[in-house]
Amino acid sequence: MTPTSNNYAEAAMLIRKHPNEVFEAFIDPEITTKFWFTKSSGRLEVDQPVDWTWEMYDHTFQVTAKEIIHGKKILIQWGDDPESQVEWEFQSLEEGTFVTIHVTGFKGSNEELISQIRDATGGFTWVLAGLKAYLEHNNQLNLVADRYPKGLD
Numbered sequence: 001m002t003p004t005s006n007n008y009a010e011a012a013m014l015i016r017k018h019p020n021e022v023f024e025a026f027i028d029p030e031i032t033t034k035f036w037f038t039k040s041s042g043r044l045e046v047d048q049p050v051d052w053t054w055e056m057y058d059h060t061f062q063v064t065a066k067e068i069i070h071g072k073k074i075l076i077q078w079g080d081d082p083e084s085q086v087e088w089e090f091q092s093l094e095e096g097t098f099v100t101i102h103v104t105g106f107k108g109s110n111e112e113l114i115s116q117i118r119d120a121t122g123g124f125t126w127v128l129a130g131l132k133a134y135l136e137h138n139n140q141l142n143l144v145a146d147r148y149p150k151g152l153d
Contacts, residue, residue: 007104007106007113007117008102008103008104008106008117009101009102009103009106009116009117009118009120009121009124010100010101010102010103010121011100011101011121011124011125011127011128012098012099012100012101012128013098013099013125013128013129013131013132014093014095014096014097014098014099014132015096015097015098015099015128015131015132015135015136016095016096016097016132016135016136017096017097017135017136018092018096018097019071019072019090019091019092019097020070020071021097021135022090022096022097022099022131022135023070023071023072023074023088023090023097025131025134025135026044026074026088027043027044027068027074028043029042029043029052031134034134034140035127035130035131035133035134035140035141035143035144036127036130036131036144037052037053037054037144038053038054038055038056039051039052039053039055040052040053044063044065044068044074044076045065045068046065046066046067046068047064047065047066048064048065049062049063049064050062050063050064050065054144054145056145057148061078061079062079062080063076063077063078063079063086064076064077066085071090071092072089072090073087073088073089073090074087074088075087075088078103078105081105081107083104083105083107084104084105084106085103085104085105086101086102086103086124087101087102087104088100088101089101089102099128099131101124101127101128103117103120103121103124106120123144123147126143126144126147127143127144129141129143130142130143130144
């Protein structure tokens, strides 16, 4: 997807694993919970709402897959707003898989847009870094959990 406006966030990274393995890490919550959220109500399937929970933040969010192309693309609706979407693209390279994540559907004032885009870019960068550590080195770095530790002002 090429976003049609400047109101989007992007994160991208090379993961030195086969595209099918990297793709499955975002479809299968048994894997995803090792580097991103802590609980899920199920695997991603087109038009089937799934709850993702970050227990450390006492936060649950519903997502719905809108398009899944095995090993190539995942598109989800993030919450209730059909314009709020996250898309993963998986490009096979000689060294592994280049994952690009686009987040769209931000709304608000200029200050609110900047804040939302900054937060999404940072957050999805942490997700990709956690995925890389887990798939390439079998390390769970707890990057998402450690971004906002208890006791932080």
